[in-house]
Amino acid sequence: MSDHKPSDRRRSAGTSLEPPELNLLPFMNLMTLLIPFLLVSIQFVTLAVIDSSLPAIGQPQPSDEKDEDEIPPLNLTVGVTEDGFTVAGSATVLGCEKGAAAGGPTGVSDDKCTTIGLNSDTAYCADTVCKGDDQCNPAQETPCHDFKALHELMVQLKEIDGDGDGKADYGEACRPGDPKPDSWQPPETCNVIIAPNPDIRYHVIVGVMDATRDYKKDGEGESTDLFPYVVIAGGVK
Amino acid sequence: MPKRRKHSTDAKLQITSLMDIMTIILVFLLKSYSTDDIQIAPSDDLRLPTSSAQQAPELAVNAVVSQTGILVDGVKVVDIAGGLVDESFKRGTLISPLFDILKEKADEAKAIAETRATINFSGRILLQCDRNIPFSLVREVMYTAGQAQFAEFKFVVYKGGE
Numbered sequence: 001m002s003d004h005k006p007s008d009r010r011r012s013a014g015t016s017l018e019p020p021e022l023n024l025l026p027f028m029n030l031m032t033l034l035i036p037f038l039l040v041s042i043q044f045v046t047l048a049v050i051d052s053s054l055p056a057i058g059q060p061q062p063s064d065e066k067d068e069d070e071i072p073p074l075n076l077t078v079g080v081t082e083d084g085f086t087v088a089g090s091a092t093v094l095g096c097e098k099g100a101a102a103g104g105p106t107g108v109s110d111d112k113c114t115t116i117g118l119n120s121d122t123a124y125c126a127d128t129v130c131k132g133d134d135q136c137n138p139a140q141e142t143p144c145h146d147f148k149a150l151h152e153l154m155v156q157l158k159e160i161d162g163d164g165d166g167k168a169d170y171g172e173a174c175r176p177g178d179p180k181p182d183s184w185q186p187p188e189t190c191n192v193i194i195a196p197n198p199d200i201r202y203h204v205i206v207g208v209m210d211a212t213r214d215y216k217k218d219g220e221g222e223s224t225d226l227f228p229y230v231v232i233a234g235g236v237k
Numbered sequence: 238m239p240k241r242r243k244h245s246t247d248a249k250l251q252i253t254s255l256m257d258i259m260t261i262i263l264v265f266l267l268k269s270y271s272t273d274d275i276q277i278a279p280s281d282d283l284r285l286p287t288s289s290a291q292q293a294p295e296l297a298v299n300a301v302v303s304q305t306g307i308l309v310d311g312v313k314v315v316d317i318a319g320g321l322v323d324e325s326f327k328r329g330t331l332i333s334p335l336f337d338i339l340k341e342k343a344d345e346a347k348a349i350a351e352t353r354a355t356i357n358f359s360g361r362i363l364l365q366c367d368r369n370i371p372f373s374l375v376r377e378v379m380y381t382a383g384q385a386q387f388a389e390f391k392f393v394v395y396k397g398g399e
Contacts, residue, residue, distance in 0.1 A: 021249070024252045024253070024256055025252070027256070028252060028255070028256070028259070031256075031259040031260075031263065034263060035259070035262060035263065035266065038263070038266035038267065038270060039266060041270055042266060042269050042270070043269050043270070044269075045395055045396075046395070046396040047285075047294050047393055047394070047395065047396060048288060048290040048291055048292055048293065048294065048393075048394055048395075048396040049290065049292050049293070049294045049295075049363065049391040049392060049393055049394070050288060050290045050292070050391070050392040050394060051292065051389070051390070051391060052390045052391075052392060053388055053389050053390065054379070054383045054388045054390075080372075131287050131397065135284075196372040197372065198371060198372055198373035198376070199371050199372070199373070200371065200372045201368065201369050201370065201371060201372070202286060202366045202367065202368055202369065202370050202371075202372065202375055203286035203368035203369065205372060205375070206286040206287075206288050206368075206392065206394055207286075209288070209290075209392075210288050210289045210290070213289070213290070232375075232376075232379065234376065
C-alpha cells in the first residue's frame, strides 16, 4: 500500500495549480502566413455580367394556324434618345396604333407610342446616373433618363390582362423549370430590344437593361423577371 | 523584512489576445476571398457601370473598351481618341485590327473544340466597357465581334445595390 493518495501526486509533482499553458506558437506561424496570402486575394468589388446576344439572322418562323384569340407578339422595343425613352410594342397599354403602312387605319403615324421624357430632379439623377462614379457631377447630368418611370411601365406591361382571362398576357415564366427541357427556348414575351442612338453613353444602356430586367414585389425576397433577354439593336436614328 | 518574490527567469508572451485578433481577421479575409474567374484592372480610363445584375461572370475571351483603347485578353489592339476609333483602322463599321485578333481567337477555340467532343465553341465574349463611351463605339465592337463569330455578349458590370 502506497503512502500517497493519487490526489497528492499532482500537488507534489507540480508546484502550482495553474492550468498548463497551450503552446500557440505553431498556430501563430500559420496565421502570419495565411493572412498576407488572403490579403492579396481580397476582393473589393464584385462583378456581374449581363447577357445579350445578336439578333438571329434568318427567315422568321412561319406561324401555323393563327388563333383568332391569340395575343399578338409583344415585340417590345425601347428606343433611347437624348430626349428620353420611346417604348414601342404591340400592347395596347403602350398606346401604339398601327398606321396605314402596317395595315391600320389611315392618318395614324406608325410610331405613336409611349414616350418617357427626361427627369430633371437633381437628387434623382445623382442617385441613378452617378451611382458608383466618383467623378460624376450631378448638376451636369441633370436632366437625366428616367429609369424609374421606365421600370414602372415595364411592371405595368408585364401585368396587363387585355383579354380578361385572369392571367397576365405577357406573364410567361422567363426561366426554364428544373430540369431544363431540351428544346426550351425563352418565350418571346421575355425579350426586349434596346435601340439607343449613337451618342447615348454606355451606362444609360446598362440602366435600361436594369430597369427592364426584373422587379421585386412588395414583401417578396425573390425578384420576378420582367424582360431579361436583351437584344441590342442599331438605334432609331 | 518581507521576503522578496523571486522573479521568474523565462519571460512569457501573452499571445492569447493576439490570437483573438488574428482569428477575427482570418474569418473576415476568408469571407471576402475572391474566387472570380475574371480579373479586372480598374483605372481612370476604365470605370465599369454599376448594375443590379446578379449573374456571375464566367471565363471567356475578354475584350476591354476603355476611354483610350481596346484591349483583347490584356493586349492593346487599337487606340481610341474622343470615343472614336481612327477611321484608318475601320472598314465601315468593322474595326479591322480587332476583327483580326478576334478571328484568331475564334479559330483557336474552334480547333480545340474539334479535338475534344466535350468542348463546344460558344462564341462567348466578355465586354468590359467604360461607363462613358458612346453607344456608337459599343456597336462597332459588337458588330466586329459578331463578324468574328462571337455572338454571345456578356457585359461586365459592377454588382451594386439590390
